[in-house]
Amino acid sequence: MPLVAGVDSSTQSCKVVIRDAETGALHRQGTARHAPGTEVDPETWWRALLEAAAAAGGLDDVAAVAVSGQQHGMVCLDADGAVVRDALLWNDTRSAVAARQLIEDAGPDGAAYWAETTGTVPVASITAAKLKWLAENEPENAARTAAVCLPHDWLSWRLAGHGPGSGGLAALRTDRSDASGTGYWSPATGQYLPEVLDATLGHVPALPVVLGPLEPGLQTPAGTVIGPGTGDNAGAALGVGATVGDVVVSVGTSGTVFAVTEDPTADVTGLVAGFADATGNFLPLAATLNASRVLDATAGVLGVDLPALTELALAAEPGAGGLSLVPYFEGERTPNLPEAQASLHGMTLANYTPANLARAAFEGVACSLADAFRAVTGLGIEARRVILVGGGARSAAMQQTLSSVLGMPVDVPEPGEYVADGAARQAAAVLSGAWPEWKTQDSLTVSAPAAPQVLERYRAAAQRMHGSAS
Numbered sequence: 001m002p003l004v005a006g007v008d009s010s011t012q013s014c015k016v017v018i019r020d021a022e023t024g025a026l027h028r029q030g031t032a033r034h035a036p037g038t039e040v041d042p043e044t045w046w047r048a049l050l051e052a053a054a055a056a057g058g059l060d061d062v063a064a065v066a067v068s069g070q071q072h073g074m075v076c077l078d079a080d081g082a083v084v085r086d087a088l089l090w091n092d093t094r095s096a097v098a099a100r101q102l103i104e105d106a107g108p109d110g111a112a113y114w115a116e117t118t119g120t121v122p123v124a125s126i127t128a129a130k131l132k133w134l135a136e137n138e139p140e141n142a143a144r145t146a147a148v149c150l151p152h153d154w155l156s157w158r159l160a161g162h163g164p165g166s167g168g169l170a171a172l173r174t175d176r177s178d179a180s181g182t183g184y185w186s187p188a189t190g191q192y193l194p195e196v197l198d199a200t201l202g203h204v205p206a207l208p209v210v211l212g213p214l215e216p217g218l219q220t221p222a223g224t225v226i227g228p229g230t231g232d233n234a235g236a237a238l239g240v241g242a243t244v245g246d247v248v249v250s251v252g253t254s255g256t257v258f259a260v261t262e263d264p265t266a267d268v269t270g271l272v273a274g275f276a277d278a279t280g281n282f283l284p285l286a287a288t289l290n291a292s293r294v295l296d297a298t299a300g301v302l303g304v305d306l307p308a309l310t311e312l313a314l315a316a317e318p319g320a321g322g323l324s325l326v327p328y329f330e331g332e333r334t335p336n337l338p339e340a341q342a343s344l345h346g347m348t349l350a351n352y353t354p355a356n357l358a359r360a361a362f363e364g365v366a367c368s369l370a371d372a373f374r375a376v377t378g379l380g381i382e383a384r385r386v387i388l389v390g391g392g393a394r395s396a397a398m399q400q401t402l403s404s405v406l407g408m409p410v411d412v413p414e415p416g417e418y419v420a421d422g423a424a425r426q427a428a429a430v431l432s433g434a435w436p437e438w439k440t441q442d443s444l445t446v447s448a449p450a451a452p453q454v455l456e457r458y459r460a461a462a463q464r465m466h467g468s469a470s
């Protein structure tokens with residue numbers, strides 16, 4: 001049976017899985033790290049993809065490949081297909097003022113205009129805000145921009161043999177899920193919005209053709225079919241087989257909470273982005289800027305590795321002895337506070353211990369995700385099942401603290417690369433013309449005692465510091 005490859009080019013690394021197209025059985029896999037930062041040369045993604053593919057035994061024997069990528073990244077290409085400047089990523093907040101300006105420019109009902117027109121009220125993450133920043137701060141780079149695409153689009157284009165000097169802008173392809181994170185494509189109509197590009201970049205560049213869920217896109221020079229690809233959260237939804245009634249919580253560099261809906265959403269509060277998914281449905285999503293890196297940073301401060309951080313946290317009581325961490329280290333997106341900083345509350349000599357600090361880090365991330373969860377379910381979306389994925393899902397402390405603050409069980413699929421798996425599943429579907437019924441992964445259901453007081457104390461601290469609640 002043919003093999004297919006799935007690629008997850010996310011913020012911190014590139015993962016490649018090689019799976020049987022019919023059964024989904026895992027044959028090989030590989031990973032490669034990305035350089036840190038919120039402004040990155042896309043060539044580093046390309047080199048990491050080649051390294052991860054080589055570590056997975058290469059792509060020569062696969063019949064189809066698809067790429068899931070970190071969303072929103074602004075990749076600007078000149079007329080020859082060369083990258084104009086380093087890409088601004090989803091977590092780069094320099095475009096926060098531009099995002100606010102886009103809302104104000106739309107008039108007194110600006111938020112409603114953006115929510116209804118694009119599904120999303122602009123924040124710094126949204127590509128359109130980054131284009132506005134580019135036009136205002138680097139007009140010569142804006143003028144040189146002949147095409148704009150997203151990280152997964154550009155990697156698919158490179159896999160098809162295009163690159164600097166090749167021109168080939170007409171070969172750019174994307175999919176609904178990633179296009180829906182740009183701010184210049186409408187999930188409700190399936191059309192680009194040229195007026196947004198005129199108002200941000202200053203002109204309408206070449207844009208990737210938006211492919212349907214099972215529509216084959218390009219081919220590699222060796223003839224391997226390249227699927228439409230997806231944004232990484234839509235890829236995760238494919239990878240875990242999320243359906244209506246499921247709410248997925250991902251703890252990666254970003255924290256995300258998203259659901260599958262049959263109808264588009266338009267949240268005028270701006271907390272929930274009304275994205276599309278990779279199957280023809282929709283993926284309302286709330287994202288945070290501070291998730292797994294809060295755990296990395298706390299482990300560093302305590303001088304332990306991540307498994308040891310989990311052990312420390314599990315040795316503390318729920319509530320961390322009264323410590324409460326509001327983890328807005330990088331500013332925050334949910335709520336939209338791009339200039340915010342983190343704060344630790346309730347410190348006494350008695351509770352200021354490594355175990356309580358570790359616990360407070362996990363509880364702070366869990367409470368931040370609980371705010372995002374409240375935003376999504378606040379749209380009337382039912383959460384019959386919560387599925388926890390992302391690198392942070394490997395931690396029992398993350399599993400237990402999330403279950404406690406949500407007050408409900410959390411299903412944790414066995415450790416895996418579900419974004420890359422989703423891309424592989426799409427590649428198999430493009431080959432056969434139908435979604436394969438791959439065996440779903442075994443899951444552990446974690447049901448920890450509810451701890452509403454932890455979330456209440458967290459929200460009170462956030463309210464004191466920022467006067468806002470998501």
Ligand SMILES: Nc1ncnc2c1ncn2[C@@H]1O[C@H](COP(=O)(O)OP(=O)(O)O)[C@@H](O)[C@H]1O
Pocket residue numbers: 010011012013251252253254292293295296306307310390391392393394395
């Ligand atoms: N055992 C673990 N315990 C807690 N966190 C972990 C563990 N293993 C990995 N992680 C977290 O996973 C993160 C990477 O997750 P991943 O979903 O791959 O990120 P991204 O998709 O944003 O690149 C790291 O920042 C790390 O904090």
Ligand SMILES: O=C(CO)[C@@H](O)[C@H](O)COP(=O)(O)O
Pocket residue numbers: 010011012069070071072090125181232233252253254255256273285287
């Ligand atoms: O901005 C979003 C979603 O809107 C993030 O989810 C990015 O897509 C980054 O994903 P990870 O690297 O954290 O997986």
